[in-house]
Amino acid sequence: MLAGAQLAIGSGLGIVASAAVAAAAEWAADGNRARVLSWALVGQPAAWVAGMPLVGAIAEVDWRLTWLAVPFAASVLALGVVRRRRPATPASALSVTWRHVWRDPAVAGWAIGELFAFAAWGGTLVFSGALFLESYETTPGTVGLLLGAGAAAYFPGNFLARRLVARAARPLLVGLALLLAGGVVAFGAVRPGVAFSGVLFAALVGLAGGRTMAGSAIGLDAAPEHKLAVTSIRAAATQFGYLLGAGAAGVALAAGGYAALGAAQAMLFVAAAAPHVLIAISARTRGARPADVALGFGRG
Numbered sequence: 547m548l549a550g551a552q553l554a555i556g557s558g559l560g561i562v563a564s565a566a567v568a569a570a571a572e573w574a575a576d577g578n579r580a581r582v583l584s585w586a587l588v589g590q591p592a593a594w595v596a597g598m599p600l601v602g603a604i605a606e607v608d609w610r611l612t613w614l615a616v617p618f619a620a621s622v623l624a625l626g627v628v629r630r631r632r633p634a635t636p637a638s639a640l641s642v643t644w645r646h647v648w649r650d651p652a653v654a655g656w657a658i659g660e661l662f663a664f665a666a667w668g669g670t671l672v673f674s675g676a677l678f679l680e681s682y683e684t685t686p687g688t689v690g691l692l693l694g695a696g697a698a699a700y701f702p703g704n705f706l707a708r709r710l711v712a713r714a715a716r717p718l719l720v721g722l723a724l725l726l727a728g729g730v731v732a733f734g735a736v737r738p739g740v741a742f743s744g745v746l747f748a749a750l751v752g753l754a755g756g757r758t759m760a761g762s763a764i765g766l767d768a769a770p771e772h773k774l775a776v777t778s779i780r781a782a783a784t785q786f787g788y789l790l791g792a793g794a795a796g797v798a799l800a801a802g803g804y805a806a807l808g809a810a811q812a813m814l815f816v817a818a819a820a821p822h823v824l825i826a827i828s829a830r831t832r833g834a835r836p837a838d839v840a841l842g843f844g845r846g
């Protein structure tokens with residue numbers, strides 16, 4: 547029943563993720579687009595900060611109650627807010643399909659990179675709570691506090707990347723992915739104490755916040771006239787990435803414990819950086835200007 551329910555939940559998340567990023571690009575003025583996008587992307591970590599401690603506390607009573615107290619209640623509130631929004635948003639004039647946009651090598655490379663990045667990060671998040679529980683015998687309530695506190699690091703990571711993305715989005719994306727690769731290896735293999743793992747988890751969240759901001763900016767800049775198609779590709783990469791990452795992490799965990807899990811997620815982060823390295827090399831080979839290689843998201 548839980549697995550079947552994920553079909554509905556995943557469909558809803560895919561629609562929300564696609565529409566939110568598209569709205570940030572469509573409704574914001576060119577000069578404000580990066581700022582609006584960064585605020586749109588902090589919704590999920592904000593929910594972690596507020597929700598995870600509550601989930602942990604309620605789970606000590608009954609894990610089933612957490613579904614009613616947090617996701618169900620929040621969904622009902624969100625539905626009420628959306629239904630009150632007026633005037634209604636007019637239909638978009640951007641009718642190009644994602645298949646048309648996919649033919650662009652820059653968009654295709656970006657989408658592949660996002661798929662691997664979300665796979666790496668999704669697998670890390672899925673088993674981060676289990677790592678704390680099994681490595682340090684912490685209670686669900688404590689794990690909820692650790693995960694919620696760590697999620698707060700997403701905000702500075704996101705906002706700092708927003709300042710840098712207009713000047714060097716692609717180098718920033720590659721660098722953050724490689725830092726995350728090294729960080730998840732340490733998260734899985736080096737566990738001297740709960741405080742160390744908690745701080746390291748927060749650092750990983752901060753890096754992931756910056757990487758997500760840079761990745762979204764590059765995707766929108768790659769095909770600015772086809773925002774809806776690009777964001778639908780991003781939503782698909784997010785959901786399929788989580789599926790791929792959770793499966794790969796589970797296999798690695800069963801085979802070699804948390805050290806193997808960290809190594810597997812690190813390889814996915816490296817794979818996420820590879821398409822952007824190849825795109826940058828190709829652009830330099832063709833004699834493209836540095837701004838073309840970096841991508842000027844600030845230009846709108």
